[in-house]
Amino acid sequence: MRAVIVAAFVAFALTMALTPLAAKLFRRLKAGQPIRTDGPQTHLAKAGTPTMGGVVFIFTTVLAYVCGHLVLMALPERVDGLLLNRPTGFTATGIVLIGLFISCGFVGFIDDWLKIRRKHSGGISGRAKVVGLTIAATIFGIVAVYYTGSIDTDEISETVATPFVSFTRDIEALDITKIGMVVLIVLLVNATANGVNLTDGLDGLATGASMMAFMAFMIIGFWEYRHWCGGAQPADNLCYDVRDPLEIALIAGAAAGAMFGFLWWNTSPAQIFMGDSGSLSLGALIAGLAISSKTILLLPIVGALFVITTASVMIQVTSFKLTGRRVFRMSPIQHHFELAGWSEVTIVVRFWIIAGIGVAIALGFFFADFLRIAG
Numbered sequence: 001m002r003a004v005i006v007a008a009f010v011a012f013a014l015t016m017a018l019t020p021l022a023a024k025l026f027r028r029l030k031a032g033q034p035i036r037t038d039g040p041q042t043h044l045a046k047a048g049t050p051t052m053g054g055v056v057f058i059f060t061t062v063l064a065y066v067c068g069h070l071v072l073m074a075l076p077e078r079v080d081g082l083l084l085n086r087p088t089g090f091t092a093t094g095i096v097l098i099g100l101f102i103s104c105g106f107v108g109f110i111d112d113w114l115k116i117r118r119k120h121s122g123g124i125s126g127r128a129k130v131v132g133l134t135i136a137a138t139i140f141g142i143v144a145v146y147y148t149g150s151i152d153t154d155e156i157s158e159t160v161a162t163p164f165v166s167f168t169r170d171i172e173a174l175d176i177t178k179i180g181m182v183v184l185i186v187l188l189v190n191a192t193a194n195g196v197n198l199t200d201g202l203d204g205l206a207t208g209a210s211m212m213a214f215m216a217f218m219i220i221g222f223w224e225y226r227h228w229c230g231g232a233q234p235a236d237n238l239c240y241d242v243r244d245p246l247e248i249a250l251i252a253g254a255a256a257g258a259m260f261g262f263l264w265w266n267t268s269p270a271q272i273f274m275g276d277s278g279s280l281s282l283g284a285l286i287a288g289l290a291i292s293s294k295t296i297l298l299l300p301i302v303g304a305l306f307v308i309t310t311a312s313v314m315i316q317v318t319s320f321k322l323t324g325r326r327v328f329r330m331s332p333i334q335h336h337f338e339l340a341g342w343s344e345v346t347i348v349v350r351f352w353i354i355a356g357i358g359v360a361i362a363l364g365f366f367f368a369d370f371l372r373i374a375g
Helices: 002-028 041-046 054-074 092-118 126-146 177-199 205-226 245-266 275-292 296-302 304-323 333-339 344-374
Strands: 164-166 170-175
Touching: 002 054, 002 205, 002 245, 054 092, 054 245, 054 275, 092 126, 092 177, 092 245, 092 275, 126 177, 126 275, 164 296, 177 205, 177 275, 177 296, 177 304, 205 245, 205 275, 205 296, 205 344, 245 275, 275 296, 296 304, 296 344, 304 333, 304 344, 333 344
Parallel strands: none
Antiparallel strands: 164 170
């Protein structure tokens, strides 16, 4: 737990310190966010606000992850006087999650850079964005499903992901094969990355919602670690057959800390936007954490706000194409409430409450399943 706390604190402190410096640098480089002219007119005042803030918290999250491992190597953990047997070096789970995080952030960075260069809200095409995310997700999926080797001191010989769909654990009746799981991973990464991207329309909205999701996976990862099978055959139904649960908690904790620090500068009125480099990387990492912690079916509940936002766009587009009428004044749904007269802060806080409810329900399901087995 000390490593997770250190990683979260380091990410928070570094993000708090580096974000305003990045905002000044991006402002000097004229890396301001172009604003859509067909969006809410109140957003036109935000034109020129520095963007690409995702670059900052991607860097601080990765650095905090490394610092957490330094703590693991320096301070072996004991419980009731017994030395816990757990990996201290970089693990396969950590490598693939960080790789997914950075690669999807790079796709978003290209999009942000083109927007700034063209001084237009349109970056890379939607198709190119999907292709980029799909390539990153496919590499992640293949390594997660097929790789069983060891990295450094990691002696566990099992894969990060399995062919089984999971809820709070693998559901053995839902075996979709390894190829099917890779396909599912690609779909999950694309869906979650785009869900966070669509939610990132108001100051602090996606940042706060993502922070809650990461806190949920930090709790899930640490609970799985304290009831871990340790790479051996499960001795009972209480232990979790997850490859590197402590690594999941460490990365989720670092990401949550980074979001907490970034929120200070991103809340209304935002001094910097995360851009697509931030939103795509966050969504991809959230999906990756669900896959590696074997809580795939919990993902839509943890990310309930992202699901609602995405659904509003799908409903709007479908309705307009079929009937020529719009269900909402504007989509995603947060802009509908803006045009209805709600203040930006009111929308953000109420949507945070929705995100928090989703996280609470997901954690409730997770622990209820454990108590059911224990009872």
